[in-house]
Amino acid sequence: xxxxxxxxxxxxxxxxxxxxxxxxxxxxxxxxxxxxxxxxxxxxxxxxxxxxxxxxxxxxxxxxxxxxxxxxxxxxxxxxxxxxxxxxxxxxxxxxxxxxxxxxxxxxxxxxxxxxxxxxxxxxxxxxxxxxxxxxxxxxxxxxxxxxxxxxxxxxxxxxxxxxxxxxxxxxxxxxxxxxxxxxxxxxxx
Amino acid sequence: xxxxxxxxxxxxxxxxxxxxxxxxxxxxxxxxxxxxxxxxxxxxxxxxxxxxxxxxxxxxxxxxxxxxxxxxxxxxxxxxxxxxxxxxxxxxxxxxxxxxxxxxxxxxxxxxxxxxxxxxxxxxxxxxxxxxxxxxxxxxxxxxxxxxxxxxxx
Numbered sequence: 041x042x043x044x045x046x047x048x049x050x051x052x053x054x055x056x057x058x059x060x061x062x063x064x065x066x067x068x069x070x071x072x073x074x075x076x077x078x079x080x081x082x083x084x085x086x087x088x089x090x091x092x093x094x095x096x097x098x099x100x101x102x103x104x105x106x107x108x109x110x111x112x113x114x115x116x117x118x119x120x121x122x123x124x125x126x127x128x129x130x131x132x133x134x135x136x137x138x139x140x141x142x143x144x145x146x147x148x149x150x151x152x153x154x155x156x157x158x159x160x161x162x163x164x165x166x167x168x169x170x171x172x173x174x175x176x177x178x179x180x181x182x183x184x185x186x187x188x189x190x191x192x193x194x195x196x197x198x199x200x201x202x203x204x205x206x207x208x209x210x211x212x213x214x215x216x217x218x219x220x221x222x223x224x225x226x227x228x229x230x
Numbered sequence: 231x232x233x234x235x236x237x238x239x240x241x242x243x244x245x246x247x248x249x250x251x252x253x254x255x256x257x258x259x260x261x262x263x264x265x266x267x268x269x270x271x272x273x274x275x276x277x278x279x280x281x282x283x284x285x286x287x288x289x290x291x292x293x294x295x296x297x298x299x300x301x302x303x304x305x306x307x308x309x310x311x312x313x314x315x316x317x318x319x320x321x322x323x324x325x326x327x328x329x330x331x332x333x334x335x336x337x338x339x340x341x342x343x344x345x346x347x348x349x350x351x352x353x354x355x356x357x358x359x360x361x362x363x364x365x366x367x368x369x370x371x372x373x374x375x376x377x378x379x380x381x382x383x384x
Contacts, residue, residue: 168238171261172233172238172359178357179377180378183357186265195260195261196262197261
């Protein structure tokens with residue numbers, strides 16, 4: 041079990057639930073095991089240290105309320121997201137540098153520029169000022185980075201451009217932070 | 231006053247210019263941000279601003295639109311020099327209002343008029359806010375291209 045492990049309830053859990061006793065935090069974690077949340081996310085949700093969440097999950101597995109869910113490599117890489125992976129085994133690093141490049145390409149997030157623009161204009165008193173605030177944000181981006189992504193012009197209305205996570209999206213996040221003093225929300229990602 | 235509100239002055243004045251002159255509404259179309267080369271239309275009136283933000287604001291319009299605007303004011307002389315003067319007057323109206331609104335931290339130049347094919351007198355800042363303005367069936371553009379010299383409120 042590691043921090044990217046996900047858990048789902050067992051088919052027997054409905055029957056077992058009525059006959060066992062658990063601590064409140066254990067029940068809480070049990071009801072949050074939806075086959076999607078990682079051990080790391082569960083720890084954050086219940087404000088538990090890594091060792092504590094491991095103990096809770098071990099207890100839930102012991103009483104057969106949950107099992108660890110298996111997942112394909114694409115899903116594992118998506119869950120890894122942008123987490124620090126410097127301690128990963130050499131086999132995975134080798135995979136990522138070789139055949140895994142294509143898989144990574146498939147799971148890399150995309151930022152919706154239209155959603156970024158809407159978020160910025162939402163903090164302005166008028167539409168025009170909002171659009172000019174968007175202009176200020178883009179003013180701070182290196183033009184060569186935009187050109188590298190083939191962006192020569194951006195409509196400020198109904199924009200459907202998507203940009204793959206990387207140097208440009210990081211620059212955009214930084215610029216929004218500088219101009220608005222706020223972080224971009226998760227909803228700007230596809 | 232923040233930079234967005236100051237730059238909005240240019241747009242408001244330009245839209246009002248049409249309405250005051252012709253009593254007909256001008257409509258602001260969807261703006262864009264341009265990162266590359268920009269094409270100028272037949273006549274362009276350009277103002278240079280400097281201070282906390284340095285750059286250019288210009289209005290660029292096709293001949294047919296300027297002729298229609300002049301006709302709407304009762305003018306019948308359509309010589310190119312007069313068309314250029316008209317665009318210069320439009321840019322002058324924008325710059326006069328901007329001088330009042332921007333305050334002493336900014337310098338706003340007198341406008342220069344450029345005809346299509348003439349050399350543009352300034353270097354283009356790399357990122358421009360382009361706002362098309364529709365009047366009757368014609369379209370011109372207000373272009374704001376600045377580079378911020380400092381952060382925050384001005």
